[in-house]
Amino acid sequence: MLRQVEGSLAVAETVARCRPQVISAYPISPQTHVVEHLSRLARTGELDHCAYLTVESEFAALSSLVGASAAGSRSYTATSSQGLLFMAEAVFNAAGLGLPIVMTVANRAVGAPINIWNDQGDSIAMRDAGWIQLYAADNQAAADLHVVAFRVAEELSVPVMVCMDGFVLTHAFEEVDVPDQHQVDAVLPPFRPRQLLDPAAPVSIGAMVGPEAYTEVRYLADHALRRALEVLPAAADEIGAVLGRPVPSLVQAHGCRGAGTVVVVMGSVLGTLSEVVDERVARGVRVGALGITCFRPFPASAVRAALCDADEVIVLERSLAAGEDGPLTADVARALAGTRARVRTVVAGLGGRPVTGTALHGLLDRAEGGRLGARTFLDLDRTVIDRELRRSAAQEVAP
Amino acid sequence: MTVPAQHGPQVGTLAVGNRLLPLSLRTVAADADRLSGLTGGHRACRGCGEALAARVVVDAAHRATGGRLVTVNATGCLEVFSSPYPESAWRVPWLHSLFGNAPAVASGVAAALAVQGRGDVRVLAQGGDGGTLDIGFGCLSGMFERDDDVLYVCYDNQAYMNTGVQRSSATPADARTATTPVVDGTGGNVTRHVKDAPRIAMAHGVRYVATATVGDVRDLEEKVTRAMAVRGARYLHVLVPCPLGWGTPTDETIELARHAVRTGLFPLFEAEDGDVVATTPIRRREPVTSYLERQSRFAHLFHPVRQDEVLDRIQREADRTVARYRLDRQEEGAS
Numbered sequence: 003m004l005r006q007v008e009g010s011l012a013v014a015e016t017v018a019r020c021r022p023q024v025i026s027a028y029p030i031s032p033q034t035h036v037v038e039h040l041s042r043l044a045r046t047g048e049l050d051h052c053a054y055l056t057v058e059s060e061f062a063a064l065s066s067l068v069g070a071s072a073a074g075s076r077s078y079t080a081t082s083s084q085g086l087l088f089m090a091e092a093v094f095n096a097a098g099l100g101l102p103i104v105m106t107v108a109n110r111a112v113g114a115p116i117n118i119w120n121d122q123g124d125s126i127a128m129r130d131a132g133w134i135q136l137y138a139a140d141n142q143a144a145a146d147l148h149v150v151a152f153r154v155a156e157e158l159s160v161p162v163m164v165c166m167d168g169f170v171l172t173h174a175f176e177e178v179d180v181p182d183q184h185q186v187d188a189v190l191p192p193f194r195p196r197q198l199l200d201p202a203a204p205v206s207i208g209a210m211v212g213p214e215a216y217t218e219v220r221y222l223a224d225h226a227l228r229r230a231l232e233v234l235p236a237a238a239d240e241i242g243a244v245l246g247r248p249v250p251s252l253v254q255a256h257g258c259r260g261a262g263t264v265v266v267v268m269g270s271v272l273g274t275l276s277e278v279v280d281e282r283v284a285r286g287v288r289v290g291a292l293g294i295t296c297f298r299p300f301p302a303s304a305v306r307a308a309l310c311d312a313d314e315v316i317v318l319e320r321s322l323a324a325g326e327d328g329p330l331t332a333d334v335a336r337a338l339a340g341t342r343a344r345v346r347t348v349v350a351g352l353g354g355r356p357v358t359g360t361a362l363h364g365l366l367d368r369a370e371g372g373r374l375g376a377r378t379f380l381d382l383d384r385t386v387i388d389r390e391l392r393r394s395a396a397q398e399v400a401p
Numbered sequence: 402m403t404v405p406a407q408h409g410p411q412v413g414t415l416a417v418g419n420r421l422l423p424l425s426l427r428t429v430a431a432d433a434d435r436l437s438g439l440t441g442g443h444r445a446c447r448g449c450g451e452a453l454a455a456r457v458v459v460d461a462a463h464r465a466t467g468g469r470l471v472t473v474n475a476t477g478c479l480e481v482f483s484s485p486y487p488e489s490a491w492r493v494p495w496l497h498s499l500f501g502n503a504p505a506v507a508s509g510v511a512a513a514l515a516v517q518g519r520g521d522v523r524v525l526a527q528g529g530d531g532g533t534l535d536i537g538f539g540c541l542s543g544m545f546e547r548d549d550d551v552l553y554v555c556y557d558n559q560a561y562m563n564t565g566v567q568r569s570s571a572t573p574a575d576a577r578t579a580t581t582p583v584v585d586g587t588g589g590n591v592t593r594h595v596k597d598a599p600r601i602a603m604a605h606g607v608r609y610v611a612t613a614t615v616g617d618v619r620d621l622e623e624k625v626t627r628a629m630a631v632r633g634a635r636y637l638h639v640l641v642p643c644p645l646g647w648g649t650p651t652d653e654t655i656e657l658a659r660h661a662v663r664t665g666l667f668p669l670f671e672a673e674d675g676d677v678v679a680t681t682p683i684r685r686r687e688p689v690t691s692y693l694e695r696q697s698r699f700a701h702l703f704h705p706v707r708q709d710e711v712l713d714r715i716q717r718e719a720d721r722t723v724a725r726y727r728l729d730r731q732e733e734g735a736s
Binding site for chain 1: 474491492505509510511517
């Protein structure tokens with residue numbers, strides 16, 4: 003049933019219907035509403051047979067789930083930004099231990115300078131941690147992807163991050179059909195852990211592994227992660243069939259077929275971008291949009307297939323890879339190696355700066371006029387930059 | 402018969418195996434059929450106090466819980482020497498995650514067991530003084546404050562031994578470590594007080610807090626057993642000498658732990674809900690110098706120049722501890 007709800011509530015209700023057994027909560031904007039809603043569901047009994055822990059840090063939040071998951075419980079938490087970085091050690095650890103924890107990341111910029119608004123620098127920093135990373139383009143996808151996340155995590159014994167743009171999605175009220183209990187139960191069987199802390203059959207989990215086997219252990223973890231490229235679409239299709247709507251899995255192509263110019267993006271900008279594309283297509287311009295839903299593992303074949311007609315590929319980076327063009331650019335360029343496509347980077351929407359339709363139209367105007375460089379910052383205030391660069395240059399000259 | 406004060410045989414209340422006692426009063430360690438939850442063949446150093454204490458703790462907890470026990474381990478010596486893949490010395494379920502998160506991991510295990518209806522299975526978390534008092538301290542405080550059903554055992558060997566003897570917040574004043582070196586006869590650890598973890602646990606209102614040493618296995622087992630009879634957060638702080646870090650002979654570990662107790666530097670007590678409920682009086686107190694001079698980490702306090710000012714300060718610290726816990730009182734009924 004479609005309801006006008008806050009994105010955080012849609013996610014919280016969906017998570018509750020996935021029947022998590024242990025939830026660890028620590029507040030941080032803009033994630034907090036998710037765990038607040040879940041605490042209410044736990045209190046009212048709508049979410050039953052679930053331990054809800056209010057822990058003292060994000061590091062403890064994920065660490066407690068390492069314990070809970072190893073003890074055989076379906077486990078969930080949510081975080082953002084500094085919180086994700088604060089738990090970074092446990093993020094890598096959970097993946098290394100092969101624990102199918104699901105975590106919502108309400109994407110938020112990373113300080114300094116401290117900034118609570120949306121970009122994707124936080125989850126991108128965890129790119130190589132060994133988690134599956136899914137990016138929601140809207141709140142319906144954010145809700146549905148959590149069902150996919152639990153299903154695939156437990157099938158592969160790999161943790162999954164469901165990333166949704168902070169505030170833009172978490173705090174947005176829009177129509178969402180939250181999966182109901184019998185739908186979720188139909189596609190998400192009870193958690194059967196691969197190994198379990200059980201006095202009847204003692205196992206040692208988290209042993210020290212030296213040079214003689216570390217590479218093989220890491221190889222196998224990577225192998226499990228990569229299997230998501232097959233398992234994800236199958237799970238999303240099955241879940242979509244039950245929910246009665248398509249559920250994204252790897253990529254979402256919007257008018258890419260025959261498009262000479264395609265803009266690639268992750269997250270909620272895909273909505274604005276699709277409208278801009280539609281307006282330009284209506285004017286007879288051959289342009290398309292490609293949303294990346296699954297960033298890790300990177301679906302290089304799907305990306306290459308979606309971009310097969312493109313001469314010009316513009317990657318909108320929602321994070322800054324200091325010293326390089328951008329993480330998504332690098333992956334897209336690698337996927338397109340050997341094709342005729344030119345790949346350009348546009349850094350956009352850092353720290354909550356809106357990525358507007360007007361700005362995207364301007365960007366595409368420049369691209370079509372051949373005036374787009376290899377790396378561009380959308381809506382950059384050049385006067386500030388030039389002034390500061392002049393000032394620091396003057397200081398360097400002074401003794 | 403007089404009992405030698407040092408290097409004595411294991412007799413009297415410190416005896417681990419005593420054939421004259423009824424079976425029910427004998428130690429778990431004396432039971433030939435004990436679990437040996439941390440079994441032999443691991444890679445601890447010769448004379449390791451932590452290895453022995455951990456086996457005693459795990460076996461006592463195993464008996465107290467009827468075998469319904471899972472353990473969580475912080476990174477550190479205990480984890481490293483017991484678990485080099487593909488070998489494991491653990492005969493109980495054992496989970497190691499990170500250096501600084503063992504209390505939180507244990508909280509999660511306990512929560513999972515409870516929600517699965519497996520609340521009869523109990524959780525024992527273990528770590529060294531670095532993992533417990535320093536890097537894991539936030540998680541420990543959180544576990545205490547939430548009163549999660551975990552017994553956390555800190556094996557305190559008073560420095561980061563696994564990484565090569567660096568100072569921790571449990572390192573005694575003036576001790577030489579790799580990061581508090583002694584150069585030209587001066588140096589050592591500069592601290593006003595070591596971090597007093599048991600009292601910090603008590604300040605959290607932790608249900609059961611106790612101190613023990615590897616030098617008194619009976620006392621250690623009793624405290625583990627008492628702890629496992631309680632639900633909620635519990636803390637056990639165990640002094641475990643480290644021959645490598647302390648600069649002591651490998652066959653003196655047990656005696657050194659007892660010696661520390663006899664000086665008053667390591668008080669033995671139990672506390673419930675924040676209040677001390679029992680202490681172990683010191684029968685024959687010994688000056689701290691007799692304990693310190695046995696350890697090369699304190700050698701600079703004696704050679705080349707005896708640093709009486711420092712030794713007096715350490716003695717006053719021991720005196721203060723003895724007074725705080727009234728360890729110098731005569732036992733009731735004792736002559």
